[in-house]
Amino acid sequence: MIRALLASTAFLLIASPALADDVHPTLSLSATADVQVTPDYATVRSGVVSRAATAQQAMQDNTNAMTAVFDALRRAGITGNDVQTSQLSVTPVYADRTEPRQAQNQYEIIAYETRNTVSAKVRDTTRVGNVIDAMVSAGANNIQDVSFGAEDTTTAMDQARRDAIAELLARADLFADAAGFELCGITRMSEDFARSPQPMMMARMESASTPVAAGQLSISATVNADFCIAAD
Structure with a gap:
């Protein structure tokens, strides 16, 4: 019944302006x-x-370690646009606070910390564990995230x-x-903003490397509509 009304609604509103002005529940x-x-x-x-x-020195130490990480990615076949630096920072490390309201510039700097993060796109999902192991073996000490996509x-x-x-x-x-x-x-129909694919229940892939589960992605769509109710 409703499917037939989809085509008829637009025609009736155009052909009968008076009908379009009618108010329906x-x-x-x-x-x-x-x-x-x-x-x-x-x-x-x-x-x-x-x-x-x-x-x-913090930057130099980090550069040496990250060079080894990039070499490991190349050996794993991940090169070109599939490798991208996503974070690079050098920040001071302050001594523990002695007075809660003390201004930050009054703290004693005891060291400097360098963070360098790379995003690697692995096109064979069965090799994700191997790639992680290769990066860690090369010196990576900060695994931030593993995500899957299509x-x-x-x-x-x-x-x-x-x-x-x-x-x-x-x-x-x-x-x-x-x-x-x-x-x-139907007087109105709309779609909510599409959500990014969400990971579903994962099926573990066992191997000698770090176990990583690819699972499934959930593609979601939400549709809204207003239906007019015919007068008695």
Whole structure:
């Protein structure tokens, strides 16, 4: 019933301006649908944190360690645009506070800390554990994050939209049948801002390397609509 009204509503509003001005009670609903996809790449964010008495020495120590990390990534086949520096900082390390309200510039600097983080895109999700192990063996001491993604989620997103709309129309029919009224069309339809793919329950991949689970990504779509309720 509702599907047929989708086409008729726009025609009636154009052909009969007076009808468009009529005020009808409204049923507002929303529906969400999820579609699961298998990730085809992983992003590993890892790097080196170094501390030394001077900023220069902290930077030099960090540079030496990160050079080894980049070499390990190249040996693992991760090069070019799949490697990107995501953080580089040098900050002073202050002595413990003695007075809570003391200004920061009055604290004693006891060392300097350098943080260098690289994001590595691993296109074979079965090798994520091996890549992490290679980075750690090369000197990485700060594993920040491992996330999974898919290059093309267009088909999955469109399916999620179709499923959400089907659920929305079925729900509208249910409300109309349960409450005993007739629907006269859809006056408004919108989609919520698409959410980034979310990781679902993971299936562990056992290997001699660090165990990492790729699992599934959940592609979600939410559709909202206002249905006009026919006058008695």
